[in-house]
Amino acid sequence: MKILQINNCHYRRGGADVVYLNTIELLKEKGQEVIEFSQSSDKNETALFADNFVEYYDVLNLSFIKKIKKSPRLLYSVESGKKLADLIEKTKPDIAHIHLYKGILTASILPVLKKYKIPVALTLHDFSLLCPRNLLFDGANKICEKCITGTTFNCIIKRCNRKNLFFSTMSFLEYNLNNNFYKPEDYFNRIISVSKFNYQKHSLRENLKPRLTQLYNFFPNINAVKTSNIKGNYFLFFGRLSIEKGLNTLFTAAKLIDKSIKIKVAGTGPMEEELKQRLYLENIDNIEMLGYKTGTDLEKLISNSSFIIVSSECYENNPMTIVEGYSYGKPVIGSRIGGIPELIEEGTTGYQYEMANHKELSEVITKANSLSDESYKAISGNAREFAIENFSDTVHYQRLMEIYKTMLVH
Numbered sequence: 255m256k257i258l259q260i261n262n263c264h265y266r267r268g269g270a271d272v273v274y275l276n277t278i279e280l281l282k283e284k285g286q287e288v289i290e291f292s293q294s295s296d297k298n299e300t301a302l303f304a305d306n307f308v309e310y311y312d313v314l315n316l317s318f319i320k321k322i323k324k325s326p327r328l329l330y331s332v333e334s335g336k337k338l339a340d341l342i343e344k345t346k347p348d349i350a351h352i353h354l355y356k357g358i359l360t361a362s363i364l365p366v367l368k369k370y371k372i373p374v375a376l377t378l379h380d381f382s383l384l385c386p387r388n389l390l391f392d393g394a395n396k397i398c399e400k401c402i403t404g405t406t407f408n409c410i411i412k413r414c415n416r417k418n419l420f421f422s423t424m425s426f427l428e429y430n431l432n433n434n435f436y437k438p439e440d441y442f443n444r445i446i447s448v449s450k451f452n453y454q455k456h457s458l459r460e461n462l463k464p465r466l467t468q469l470y471n472f473f474p475n476i477n478a479v480k481t482s483n484i485k486g487n488y489f490l491f492f493g494r495l496s497i498e499k500g501l502n503t504l505f506t507a508a509k510l511i512d513k514s515i516k517i518k519v520a521g522t523g524p525m526e527e528e529l530k531q532r533l534y535l536e537n538i539d540n541i542e543m544l545g546y547k548t549g550t551d552l553e554k555l556i557s558n559s560s561f562i563i564v565s566s567e568c569y570e571n572n573p574m575t576i577v578e579g580y581s582y583g584k585p586v587i588g589s590r591i592g593g594i595p596e597l598i599e600e601g602t603t604g605y606q607y608e609m610a611n612h613k614e615l616s617e618v619i620t621k622a623n624s625l626s627d628e629s630y631k632a633i634s635g636n637a638r639e640f641a642i643e644n645f646s647d648t649v650h651y652q653r654l655m656e657i658y659k660t661m662l663v664h
Contacts, residue, residue: 255658256287258347258372262358264292264301266548268494269471269574270379273448274353275299276474277654280647289345291338293358306341308334308359328357328424329431335362342370349658351375352442356382361432364441373661376438377446379571383438383456386422386429387414390455390569393422395497397569397591402458406430438462443661448572449593455569467657471572472650473581476641481583482557483634485627488516488542489587489619490559492552493575495523500565500589503612505532505541510616513540515623517563520547520555556582560630561622564588567610572597580641583634587618597644603637 259281261274281288292298294307301307308331338359350372355363367374380388385401386409392398393413400408406429408414415421432438438445438461445465447453453468473479493499501519508517519529522545533541547555556562562579564570569592576586576597586604588594598604605622607614625633643649 255349256289256345256347257281257658258289258291258342258345258350259353260291260350260355260359260363261353262293262355263295263298264290264304264307265295265297265299267297270354270377272574273377273379273471276472277351277353279474280472280651284651289341289347291341291359291363303341303345306337306344308337322420325420325424327360329360329428331358331360331362334359335366338363338366339370342366342372347372349373349375349661351377351658353377353379356388356428356432361436364436368441373443374441375444375446375657375661376442377448378452378456379448381452381455381569382429383433383445383459383462385409386425388425389498391498393417397567401429402455439465444657446657449570450596451569451593452571469650469653469657470644471574471577472647473577473641473645474647476581476646479581480557481581481634481638483583483631483638485625485630485634486558486560488518488559489561489563489622490518490520490555490584491563491565492520492547492555493573495519495521495525495529497525498566498568499523500567500610501525501529502532503567503610503615504563504565505529505536505538506612507615507619508538508541509536510613511540511619511623515540515619517541517619518544518555518559520544520552522546553582556584559584561604561619562586563619564594565615566591566594568592570594577641577645580637581645583638585622585633585637587615587622589615597640599636599640601633603633603640 259278263271266272278288290301290303292307294310350367381390382388386406409426410422413422415425447468448471453466457463562584564573564575564586566589571593579586586598588598588606589609590606591609598606600606605618607618
């Protein structure tokens with residue numbers, strides 16, 4: 255089967271990009287022919303069809319006047335449509351699988367796929383079919399569903415995109431273009447939710463429900479991972495250092511626990527300097543900030559930890575931090591929000607706590623730290639077993655191919 259994989263980025267910028275690239279590798283390993291379509295960048299991983307990628311641009315760093323001039327390109331890229339058409343003419347794909355496309359590749363790719371009668375699957379890595387900002391998160395960094403229950407003009411009123419009028423207006427226009435003009439039911443044969451929570455939210459829309467299916471993300475070569483059921487001497491947070499990840503709650507909780515309990519934070523992001531200042535000004539000496547980690551360095555950090563902490567204060571879907579943690583046999587402490595609770599079996603694969611409740615988080619960390627070696631081995635084994643059952647690349651491939659085949663039938 256010739257499978258066209260489409261995503262805004264061809265490098266590992268965020269969770270959705272990781273899933274896109276992992277999916278490409280998985281399909282190739284299983285003998286499928288993969289055609290990539292993305293944006294050009296010097297950060298890109300190797301791509302066979304890179305010559306057909308869309309020109310790179312960074313609208314965030316443009317002047318206001320240039321942003322205004324480029325705004326039509328944010329909504330509809332003529333270049334994307336032309337380059338995709340050329341790629342389809344050359345490769346003749348059987349199906350297309352889209353991950354992220356808004357803002358870079360844009361909706362211009364949708365009529366092209368329809369013109370060539372290519373069945374399309376869309377993976378919902380966020381809430382882009384329900385929320386102009388994609389996250390169900392407003393400009394005050396609070397969970398918000400006003401665009402589901404009311405008018406999407408709330409995106410502009412609340413300055414939901416970066417607290418910025420321009421970006422919020424563009425999000426509003428883009429959302430309405432993609433939901434009212436390029437209607438999902440006219441362009442997507444199957445819509446894949448990566449969590450049960452995401453599935454339930456999108457099921458509220460009658461036009462989406464018949465096309466929805468649910469499939470968790472996966473961990474590549476999960477059976478080859480060297481797991482560890484030995485209790486490490488630190489807790490680990492790894493990911494983007496941004497407000498919605500609940501790091502302020504985690505740092506406050508760290509002040510309440512015994513100073514002998516160590517927490518390591520790996521990652522970078524807009525809150526990095528602010529968090530470093532908190533460590534210094536508030537004398538939080540049981541947290542160590544490690545900066546960005548990847549590859550074998552990150553693998554060792556995960557493998558040698560005790561628990562993974564997922565302190566998010568937004569509607570997470572299927573966090574790769576939990577997928578990776580469980581795959582290494584590491585239980586998780588997670589906030590009770592979004593798709594996180596469905597992945598944590600209380601006391602069996604980890605522990606939950608009330609979102610943003612630093613007192614309860616500190617109590618859970620203390621409880622987890624007090625586990626005996628025997629109890630820890632049991633909870634570690636459960637986490638690994640959960641990963642094998644839910645995040646296996648073998649299971650994922652079988653289910654994904656089933657989805658693809660149903661698209662070809664219709």
